Amino acid sequence: xxxxxxxxxxxxxxxxxxRTERLLNLVxxxxxxxxxxxxxxxxxxxxxxxxCATTVAFERMFExxxxxxxxxxxxxxxxxxxxxxGDEAGYRIDRDAYALPEIRFTPAELAVLxxxxxxxxxxxxAGPATRALVKLRSLGVEPDESSLVGLEPRVRTxxxxxxxxxxxxxxxxxxxFAYRRAGGEAATRRVEPWAIVSWHGRxxxxxxxxxxDAPRVFRLSRVSSAVKxxxxxxxxxxxxxxxxxxxxxxxxxxxTTRRARLLVRTGSALAVRRRAVSVQPAGGTGAxxxxxxxxxxxxxxxxxxxxxxxxxxxxxELAGYGDAVVVLDPPELRQAVLRRLRGAAGTGAAGTGxxxx
Numbered sequence: 001x002x003x004x005x006x007x008x009x010x011x012x013x014x015x016x017x018x019r020t021e022r023l024l025n026l027v028x029x030x031x032x033x034x035x036x037x038x039x040x041x042x043x044x045x046x047x048x049x050x051x052c053a054t055t056v057a058f059e060r061m062f063e064x065x066x067x068x069x070x071x072x073x074x075x076x077x078x079x080x081x082x083x084x085x086g087d088e089a090g091y092r093i094d095r096d097a098y099a100l101p102e103i104r105f106t107p108a109e110l111a112v113l114x115x116x117x118x119x120x121x122x123x124x125x126a127g128p129a130t131r132a133l134v135k136l137r138s139l140g141v142e143p144d145e146s147s148l149v150g151l152e153p154r155v156r157t158x159x160x161x162x163x164x165x166x167x168x169x170x171x172x173x174x175x176x177f178a179y180r181r182a183g184g185e186a187a188t189r190r191v192e193p194w195a196i197v198s199w200h201g202r203x204x205x206x207x208x209x210x211x212x213d214a215p216r217v218f219r220l221s222r223v224s225s226a227v228k229x230x231x232x233x234x235x236x237x238x239x240x241x242x243x244x245x246x247x248x249x250x251x252x253x254x255x256t257t258r259r260a261r262l263l264v265r266t267g268s269a270l271a272v273r274r275r276a277v278s279v280q281p282a283g284g285t286g287a288x289x290x291x292x293x294x295x296x297x298x299x300x301x302x303x304x305x306x307x308x309x310x311x312x313x314x315x316x317e318l319a320g321y322g323d324a325v326v327v328l329d330p331p332e333l334r335q336a337v338l339r340r341l342r343g344a345a346g347t348g349a350a351g352t353g354x355x356x357x
Contacts, residue, residue, distance in 0.1 A: 036090020
């Protein structure tokens with residue numbers, strides 16, 4: 001019986017997705033016209049109703065869907081004044097009551113909305129974020145793109161466990177997975193996911209460990225198996241006073257940092273400059289010679305110092321600037337950036353450059 005739990009959870013999730021799509025199609029059909037629609041017209045307009053084998057099955061499903069819409073606050077009306085329908089009841093959505101009020105945002109709020117849509121590079125979240133911004137534009141809300149120049153954050157989620165754990169957190173569905181501890185041994189964990197948090201460049205799951213009957217924090221990079229659902233969506237509650245970042249901070253603690261020196265082209269890498277401890281013109285500092293550049297190359301460049309907590313995460317960011325950023329030290333960061341640039345170039349040749357050779 002235990003082996004069937006994940007498939008049961010997946011089937012429930014699929015049914016939920018079909019129900020959501022059906023309700024959305026029903027809302028579209030009922031709000032697309034100001035005329036009353038009969039049940040038969042609705043059955044024809046909503047594709048999912050065509051799967052009902054009998055009229056009785058359709059009417060049962062439609063009755064449940066009507067109640068669901070009303071619980072969601074959708075102003076569903078029933079009427080029969082239209083002489084075309086005789087005494088038969090018709091249905092529609094009051095578009096005036098259902099429409100959003102006029103939306104107004106300050107320039108700062110618009111900048112944040114636009115910026116939020118750019119954060120996610122992961123495919124599963126990039127689409128919804130982009131569509132949300134498109135919907136705002138369709139309502140006449142236009143973000144101020146000029147206020148975002150030089151501010152391009154990215155959320156990278158390379159861990160395979162991120163997608164299923166994010167979905168389980170959203171659906172409040174318990175899961176199981178093999179988890180590798182710091183010592184290397186792996187054990188199966190059964191968890192009720194509460195939240196996923198990014199902390200110092202790494203992703204963590206905060207949740208209730210069923211076997212230990214206590215809150216626990218799991219680093220996603222140590223999940224060493226597929227994530228399986230072991231219960232129904234909505235089968236547990238997340239603590240109302242949960243502060244997941246505080247939980248992770250208390251468990252993982254602050255990570256030690258080291259000082260990095262970079263040679264940065266003037267006017268570039270603005271996100272790096274904002275986090276800098278110091279920024280000094282490169283002229284006369286010998287930074288160009290340290291980086292292996294020829295004389296005079298340091299014109300229009302600055303030496304930027306900043307604190308780095310994770311060499312690999314920082315290397316991901318710095319390599320993205322190409323030859324606009326050269327790592328002077330520490331050597332580990334310099335080599336990590338070089339590995340990425342050589343991989344992007346498809347070469348394994350040794351080089352002496354930092355951010356770019």
